[in-house]
Amino acid sequence: MGIKPLLTKDFATENLKQLAVYEKTGGYTGFKKALEMQPDALVDLVKASGLRGRGGAGFPTGNKWSFLPKGMYPRYLVCNADESEPGCFKDRYLMENSPHQVLEGILIASYAIGCNLAFIYIRGEYLPQTEALEAAIDEARQAGYLGKNVLGKGYDLDVILHRGAGAYICGEETAMLTSLEGYRGEPRLKPPFPAVKGLYGKPTVVNNVETVCNLPHIVLNGADWFKAIGTPTGSGTRLWCMSGHVNRPGNYEMENGTPIRELIEEHGGGVWKNRKLKAFQPGGASMMVLLPEHLDVGLDFDAIAKAGSLAGAGAMVVMDETTCMVDAARRYVKFFEHESCGKCTPCREGTYWMANIFDRFEGGEAKVGDIDLLLDIGYNIDGRSFCPLGDASTWFPRSVIKFFRDEFQEHISEKGCPFKKSVQEAVA
């Protein structure tokens, strides 16, 4: 347990972005090995490795691949690089440091599922990362890793790098496909699932950047090796994006199951300014808040879920004792209001209404009934909206009301934010 650089092990190597350097670190040997295997054997290997999707839901990657209906072609692979969850910046880190590792993962996944045209959907804000990937794709094409008859093995593959334009919802896989088809990034009804009817109505797999980055290592070292890392239900490592009130924010690749305490206190250097920890939030903006009593929970999908939150996309937002939890919730709610696609009523109108109420709290105009009203609005959104964006907009604020109801009361009784002053001091 602890820090375990697997995907990031060579990140200190200079010019790792360049193909020649990447190859020197062992790059593309995983892909070459994969090309010697039968695609079905690759799918079985990934299944056996226990690799779970790193995008947030933690769905077993090999299973996702095996849902593709037999004999239906063309098939598409879409690599989800639309990292937009507040608190998350791991895919960006992976793409800018080792774009070829991302590409190699995409190549392996494409070959395994029998796809000849793959897409990378990257968020519009990630311009340097787009440029890094673009350069990597060009290099790979020149070197014969991409194009017709890849490495002389009779397999054709091309990759299109598609840049988004500012819409968090496009991280939701069906919305991503809709967006890739040129439409407004609105999620689609499921079923049919993308595996059956995805991009352009064809069988499609959507895999996250970090997920595919694991593939070269799994192919090279085998399923057993990978399974030995992490927990029984959470093989491997994850990149944790630590931010907020810690001394050393940043990305940390941790073996799954490592206690949260180690991440925050040891690697993050603990809470800054010698302050006390008030709360932390794993997973990103969507996820429920956890308390100091949860510090010994392991960094793992199942363990965090058991503790009452979700590991999501691997964020770790740390909040010290001076944090106004109402304001933190307000920011997230306003974020969801901004990012709601507007397709369904509960999310469109509910996030807007919640945002208005949160503004009222910070503005000192909240009323006694507003806390319960927020809970009730949350009840009418969660589980009722079209896609998980609406649901997720309610999780953090409701968990904050659950644990920090007093702070909401104080905002009402003191007609404003009791923390404003201390936050200003904190930055001064």
Add this chain to the structure above:
Amino acid sequence: MATVQTDQVTLTVNGQSVTVPKGTLILDAAKKVGIDIPIFCSHPKMAPVAVCRMCLVEVEKMPKLQPACAVYVAEGMVVKTTTEQVNKYQKGVLEFLLINHPLDCPICDKGGECPLQDQTYQYGPGASRYQFDKAHFDKSVPLSDKIVLDRERCILCWRCTRFSEEISGERELALIQRGVHTIIGTFNDEPAQSAYQGNWTEICPVGALTSRQYRFISRPWDLDRTPSVCPGCSMGCNIQIDARNNKIGRFQSRENVAVDDSWLCDFGRYSFPNFQRQSQERPRIRRGGRLEDVSYDEAIAFTVDGLKRAGGQAAGWASPADTNEELLLFRRLFRDVLRSPHLDHRSATVVDAEPGDMTLSIADIERLEHVVLLGGQEVIDAAPVLHLRLFKSQRKGVTVLKVGAGQVAEAVAGVSPDCTAVGILATEANKAAAVDLQTKLQRKIKGSVRRLIVTTGPNGRGAKDLGILPHLGPGYVALNGQAGTGRTEWPGAGLRALYVHESSPLHGFTPTDAESMWLPTVPLLVFHRFKPSPLDEMAHVILPGHAFTEKDGTVTNMEGRVQRIRKGIDAAWVREDWLVFQEIANQLGASWSYESVGQITSDLVRGLPPYMAVNQEARVLWSERP
């Protein structure tokens, strides 16, 4: 012997068991046992989208509430639509929908027939807890010359934008912006061009899209609603005439899956002002060069006098908007009583009509493999709702080939020899080319080739069927030497009287240049019509008649379907047109004794058995194998 029906599933809704075909939505299964689930976005003609979230219900074994409009039934499914959870949520979602809705029902044209209003009463919360500003937009923005848009009222159900994409295929209306800022609109707010905009107002579940013509005209509960048929063209779309104080307020669609599939075109829908009566007119006759008001009896006597003198030299023109019953009497008046063969309903000479012109039905277009639109847009312009049927067919996989009327060779080349079912659509003007194409295709392909000729006027087909033609009798029988002259031959044919009967300004007798020269020389010009027109200037007798919207009877659409039209407006001071024909005939020596339109219909069926179809509003089939 009991067999397992694998294509049926049985489920329970609120404890009631219901068996429906696989692929049925929960919403429809519930409806089958009389359980209504409230909806806004769902529409039977469009694919489910589940965006409004009004229809969420409990389904056992599913953790979340499920959209009844988008989830298909499964064997053994247990659906509950009235649980505490559902009821509480329904209040919640309506509260959401109303936070940005102005609730200006008292000044909204939709009020009284508004799903949002109705469902708020039935399922909604008593009061809103929303205490912030509502969305503000400019009120009543003209979206086109036909439609006003009120974005404050819009609940973003997507029905109109889906119509634009799935039903008309024009993709003119779109969602713009996102989230709570989403609005509907056209590109750059340019005026909408669609020929089907009126449908947007009907499918809009709120008062966001309303008709400019109907603006502040009436409350729905003040409307008298009469089922009838659209007077716009030969499509025969079913309508409802909505009138208030005996004045038409609007035409609304009335679903007939075989004909209109529940849609109307704007030309037909917004044509009703043409049928608005301006004043109470009396019959007039010309004496000493001036028209003077007289009684019906005097005017009829005057007419009879003139017709008697004209005898076989009297010509009759009945409009393709007359009912079959009127046309029957009109024909008998000329052929049997006056012994005149000079009958017509057309405006120009066109190639002979024949039963083969309607071997293809409108609904069957969807079941073809290939359809040739000979004349392209011209055909659509003649019957705009055909486009919706064609687009629907296209979405189902039918290949639609649009070619110019002269491009028969291209059309033949465009159909592959192994095609099993081909259809040809063309206007009357291009009938010859259509027949030519059909012959050639029949030689080329192994399957069937059928054609449908778009006739003119809501009853052009009936006029042909009933023999309002100079050279054909009822049922397209040849006249064996008894043929008369047709309209284009009348100037210079030495006629001594002309009787013009029309019921619709849309399909009236508009004189050509030659006719304008000739008409003043006709010794007797009887103009029996609904609305004043320039022809009045030349007429010797003006007999006020009923408009298409003011009478009962039957009309036959382009495919031969006989449908009833009904009196939506009561113009009681106008003598029934058929009664006038009967009185004229009787004064000329006949002894007709019809007491109602129904008796004429019966007679019509007796004389022309294929018109038995009228009893089912079905298509007239002229032979076993058309």
Add this chain to the structure above:
Amino acid sequence: MPLAKPTVTQIQELAARYPSKQSAIIPALWAVQHEQGYVTDAAMSEIAQHLGLPPSLIEATASFYSMFLTRPEGRHDVVICVNAPCMLRGADEMAAYLERQLGVRDGATTSDGAITWHSTIECLGACGGAPMMQVDHRFEENLTPERIDAIIERLRTDPLPGPPHKGEGVEAPTPNKGEDVAQPKKPARPRARKN
């Protein structure tokens, strides 16, 4: 202003690249914004023409994404994140400092036309370096008042428009200097703002 020939060529190539030409809408909008600095109705019409799609579809898509600008902006754009992870590390204070130093309100352009700035609630993906801002699409992290001063100085004295909004050598369009965000041309819901 009609699209430049290289942009049109690019749009046509994009249309051919994807299995469906509709997929080229977003890349085409990027190409247009790169050339002209923002996306006009006329440009959307042109895209529609080149892709053979109804213009409503282009506007529906363009207006959905927050990065397509509908009006001219300054030579450089500065976006400061105020979402929770940044807020925790003083983003509000940095935004206030930026506003004071630039002398124009959130969403406006400085009077010299150099900088358009706005705050955003959309996380930009640099929480580890909070507070942060995005300057001409490059991240500037661990902001302090001194760093902000230096960045502003650099931008004010840089006469060329910053990539990637404006094509190199293309003259930047005249922004609404010192003015607040123009009202969106479509009436919007209350408190509507595209950023």
